[in-house]
Amino acid sequence: QVQLVQSGAEVKKPGSSVKVSCKASGGTFSSYAISWVRQAPGQGLEWMGGIIPIFGTANYAQKFQGRVTITADESTSTAYMELSSLRSEDTAVYYCARGVIVVVGGNLYYYYMDVWGKGTTVTVSS
Amino acid sequence: AIRMTQSPSSLSASTGDRVTITCRASQGISSYLAWYQQKPGKAPKLLIYAASTLQSGVPSRFSGSGSGTDFTLTISCLQSEDFATYYCQQYYSYPYSFGQGTKLEIK
Numbered sequence: 001q002v003q004l005v006q007s008g009a010e011v012k013k014p015g016s017s018v019k020v021s022c023k024a025s026g027g028t029f030s031s032y033a034i035s036w037v038r039q040a041p042g043q044g045l046e047w048m049g050g051i052i053p054i055f056g057t058a059n060y061a062q063k064f065q066g067r068v069t070i071t072a073d074e075s076t077s078t079a080y081m082e083l084s085s086l087r088s089e090d091t092a093v094y095y096c097a098r099g100v101i102v103v104v105g106g107n108l109y110y111y112y113m114d115v116w117g118k119g120t121t122v123t124v125s126s
Numbered sequence: 127a128i129r130m131t132q133s134p135s136s137l138s139a140s141t142g143d144r145v146t147i148t149c150r151a152s153q154g155i156s157s158y159l160a161w162y163q164q165k166p167g168k169a170p171k172l173l174i175y176a177a178s179t180l181q182s183g184v185p186s187r188f189s190g191s192g193s194g195t196d197f198t199l200t201i202s203c204l205q206s207e208d209f210a211t212y213y214c215q216q217y218y219s220y221p222y223s224f225g226q227g228t229k230l231e232i233k
Contacts (some may be wrong), residue, residue: 035222037170037206045162045170045213047222061221095169102158104175111159112219114181117168 002027002118004096011123017084020120022096024077030054033099033111034072034079038092050099051079052109056061087122093119128152128216131164132225138233142202147228149197149214157193158218164227165210173212174199 007021035050049060053072054119060068064083072079079096095118099111129152139145149159157177164171172181174190187202190213201208209232214225 006188037224044227045215045224046165047215047224050222059220097170100175110158111200112158112172112215112217113162113170114172114175116171 002029002115004098004115006094006096006117006120009121009123010084011125014087014124014126016086017082018098018122019080019082020094020122023080024080024098028074028076028077029072029079029098031101032072033101033109034070034114035097035111036068036070036079036081037095037097037113039095040058040089040092043081043092046082047096050111052099052101053079053112061066064095075097086122088124091122091124093121095119128155128187128219128223129223130216130223132212132214132228134228135226136231138231139204140233141204144231145204145230146207147199147203147214147230149192149199149225151197151216151218155196155216155218158216159190159197159217160217161188161190161199162213162214162215163208163210164213168200179181202208202229204230206217 003025033052036048051058059069068083097113100117102110158170159177166169178190198217
């Protein structure tokens with residue numbers, strides 16, 4: 001049974017960057033997608049973006065465009081999310097999640113998230 | 127971007143009750159809708175995908191229905207472990223988006 005193992009908690013200064021990793025343990029994600037979702041304290045879930053590793057290109061929520069970079073290394077079954085220009089509002093738990101891909105009509109790809117990491121707490125504070 | 131709106135935002139119920147949570151999309155999303163359960167301090171757990179398909183291992187008291195813009199999650203006979211927050215999420219178009227959540231509390 002695949003598990004997603006995320007890197008440990010981070011404390012960052014405003015204006016700096018953070019890079020969170022997510023490694024598939026007990027399996028690979030080469031035929032899946034990976035999404036990143038965050039949850040600020042006491043708030044709901046927010047989709048940040050995702051990547052389908054076999055294609056290599058990522059899609060991002062407009063809110064994070066220009067500040068977030070999602071990558072995947074198929075050789076190590078590890079995905080990464082880097083968020084730059086951090087501010088206090090970025091304090092949150094960051095989750096990675098595996099996406100099960102649904103292919104429609106041969107060229108349309110959708111995915112829902114079936115396995116989640118335990119989350120990485122990122123605290124932004126001066 | 128597609129906006130997902132859940133109702134109610136919170137709900138009080140007793141064990142054994144039947145409860146329904148509604149999720150509305152701001153535009154049609156066919157059946158590309160998932161439901162997740164989240165307990166405090168834990169990662170979300172997938173309950174239902176494709177609007178009505180039960181994820182493996184999820185109890186059959188959970189069911190989902192709907193297509194287009196209107197969807198429901200029903201829990202037929204609440205158990206103590208079902209008290210949690212529930213989120214719907216569309217995966218029809220980028221950016222994927224979640225509803226604001228429905229907190230299910232014990233009455």
